Amino acid sequence: MNTLIVGGGIMGMSIALELAARGDRVTVLEKAVPGAEASSAAAGMLAPQLEAHGAGPALTLGLESRKLYPAWVRRIEQLAGSGTGYRECGVLRFGPPEALAPVYRWQRELGLNVEQRDGALFFPDDHQVEPPRLMRALAGAAAKAGAQVRSGQVHEILPHAVDLGTERLEADAVVVAAGSWTSLVKGARVSPRALQPVRGQLVELHCRLSPFDETRTDGTVYLVSRGDGRVVCGSTMERTGFDKRVTASGIAGILNRAIALAPQLEHAELHSSWAGLRPWTEDELPIIGEGPMPGVHLATGHFRNGILLAPITAALISRRLHGEATGVDINPFRFDRFPT
Numbered sequence: 001m002n003t004l005i006v007g008g009g010i011m012g013m014s015i016a017l018e019l020a021a022r023g024d025r026v027t028v029l030e031k032a033v034p035g036a037e038a039s040s041a042a043a044g045m046l047a048p049q050l051e052a053h054g055a056g057p058a059l060t061l062g063l064e065s066r067k068l069y070p071a072w073v074r075r076i077e078q079l080a081g082s083g084t085g086y087r088e089c090g091v092l093r094f095g096p097p098e099a100l101a102p103v104y105r106w107q108r109e110l111g112l113n114v115e116q117r118d119g120a121l122f123f124p125d126d127h128q129v130e131p132p133r134l135m136r137a138l139a140g141a142a143a144k145a146g147a148q149v150r151s152g153q154v155h156e157i158l159p160h161a162v163d164l165g166t167e168r169l170e171a172d173a174v175v176v177a178a179g180s181w182t183s184l185v186k187g188a189r190v191s192p193r194a195l196q197p198v199r200g201q202l203v204e205l206h207c208r209l210s211p212f213d214e215t216r217t218d219g220t221v222y223l224v225s226r227g228d229g230r231v232v233c234g235s236t237m238e239r240t241g242f243d244k245r246v247t248a249s250g251i252a253g254i255l256n257r258a259i260a261l262a263p264q265l266e267h268a269e270l271h272s273s274w275a276g277l278r279p280w281t282e283d284e285l286p287i288i289g290e291g292p293m294p295g296v297h298l299a300t301g302h303f304r305n306g307i308l309l310a311p312i313t314a315a316l317i318s319r320r321l322h323g324e325a326t327g328v329d330i331n332p333f334r335f336d337r338f339p340t
């Protein structure tokens with residue numbers, strides 16, 4: 001099978017790796033470079049239990065993907081010969097007892113692993129990865145498996161084809177994985193109301209010694225400790241269109257809340273700050289599966305959890321393209337649940 005993938009973020013590159021490893025011919029069309037956007041900007045939490053509001057398709061998909069992660073990163077690291085920063089560290093969620101008690105209850109009822117700590121819940125199975133390292137390794141692994149990356153901006157999707165403006169390319173299948181830009185790709189038929197960029201700003205602090213081992217959050221800020229003194233603090237949630245600027249108020253808010261949650265960060269060195277655009281959808285579920293015309297599939301709209309959801313999304317798209325059972329109900333992720 002010959003497949004064209006629009007977008008070289010974590011979705012596009014994960015799907016490319018999956019298909020190339022099966023022996024398919026795969027070309028990723030990327031307007032910048034692989035990992036240029038949200039996928040390298042992310043904090044890297046792999047935290048379906050922290051993120052979920054209850055049982056449902058988001059939790060099911062997140063748990064399935066988390067299960068795939070250890071073997072998935074091992075395969076990438078072996079192929080690429082470089083690390084991804086995958087670390088099994090757990091997440092500590094602080095909050096008032098009236099907020100934490102119901103979460104503890106419903107997660108225990110579902111048989112999930114959650115522990116009560118002093119003023120917090122601990123999710124021992126929610127972990128982390130370092131997105132810039134993961135993206136570098138993933139691009140290397142996909143290339144090793146035989147996937148090609150080609151520079152170019154796709155203007156329009158057509159049945160079994162894409163239009164690059166100067167050239168039209170044909171394939172058995174096209175997969176649109178253009179993140180926050182998906183609604184701008186003509187023919188993808190995802191409306192700019194249903195899928196929008198939501199800016200997130202982040203700050204990296206450096207401490208002499210690692211202040212704590214796990215990820216910590218109070219629900220307003222999260223602190224992702226890399227375990228070596230680096231702590232990534234985030235994040236804002238802002239509707240600023242395609243504006244990726246870092247702002248004084250964004251960073252001030254993050255730092256104030258970070259220091260309130262972990263006072264030992266007060267004298268940490270401010271190392272860097274950056275921002276990225278999360279592909280938000282109206283119901284905060286991704287769009288995965290068949291698209292609006294023959295030979296076109298979509299893999300986008302993963303909002304706050306695209307790093308977590310990459311392995312399962314790649315597996316689902318690969319199974320659909322090859323006519324196999326998905327093993328997971330993908331009906332909640334249909335593109336046509338939104339009006340165009």
Ligand SMILES: Cc1cc2nc3c(=O)[nH]c(=O)nc-3n(C[C@H](O)[C@H](O)[C@H](O)COP(=O)(O)OP(=O)(O)OC[C@H]3O[C@@H](n4cnc5c(N)ncnc54)[C@H](O)[C@@H]3O)c2cc1C
Nearest residue numbers: 007009010011031039044045154179200276305306307308
């Ligand atoms: C601040 C922040 C923190 C986050 N933290 C986490 C986290 O802790 N855990 C987690 O799981 N997720 C997190 N996320 C979410 C995650 O980063 C995204 O859901 C995920 O990266 C989306 O991946 P993607 O490949 O769909 O999009 P992107 O990474 O944005 O990639 C889309 C690619 O498509 C290309 N493109 C767009 N249009 C075209 C076109 N017409 N032609 C060719 N190429 C095109 C772009 O250049 C880009 O490279 C975070 C995001 C942000 C911004």
